[in-house]
Amino acid sequence: MTLEEGGVTRADDGSRAADQEVRVVLVTAPDEEVAARLGRALLAEGLAACVNVVPGLRSLYRWEGEIQDDAEVLLLVKTRADRVAELSSRVQALHPYDLPEVLALPAAGGSEAYLSWVRAEAGR
Numbered sequence: 001m002t003l004e005e006g007g008v009t010r011a012d013d014g015s016r017a018a019d020q021e022v023r024v025v026l027v028t029a030p031d032e033e034v035a036a037r038l039g040r041a042l043l044a045e046g047l048a049a050c051v052n053v054v055p056g057l058r059s060l061y062r063w064e065g066e067i068q069d070d071a072e073v074l075l076l077v078k079t080r081a082d083r084v085a086e087l088s089s090r091v092q093a094l095h096p097y098d099l100p101e102v103l104a105l106p107a108a109g110g111s112e113a114y115l116s117w118v119r120a121e122a123g124r
Helices: 032-044 081-094 112-121
Strands: 002-005 008-011 022-029 050-063 066-080 103-106
Touching: 022 032, 022 081, 022 112, 032 050, 032 066, 032 081, 066 081, 066 112, 081 103
Parallel strands: none
Antiparallel strands: 002 008, 022 066, 022 103, 050 066
16 A cells, blocks of 8 residues: 655555566576576575576677677566666676666556565565
């Protein structure tokens, strides 16, 4: 439940409701080993509630003026909006790529019980 206080929506615990919104963060990695290492680190540091590792991704992109065609692994990271900046910094620090993909998308709707779990776990 949220409350309005002076035009700012706050969650029951007093935090800003926007900070409590759930985000799905897309991160690509070169292989499953790197993806698992990144996922475990994000979970251990309380920056994510859940990380799915999806193998079999084929990425086509332009890098340094050349079109690339690479096999990659996709991480689907579930977290809170207020954790995205720190999560992004950690991915950049731990990732082998010069410019890792970190793209946060809002989770619009879904199971409220699951979203509540993500909010709680990503706030540790």
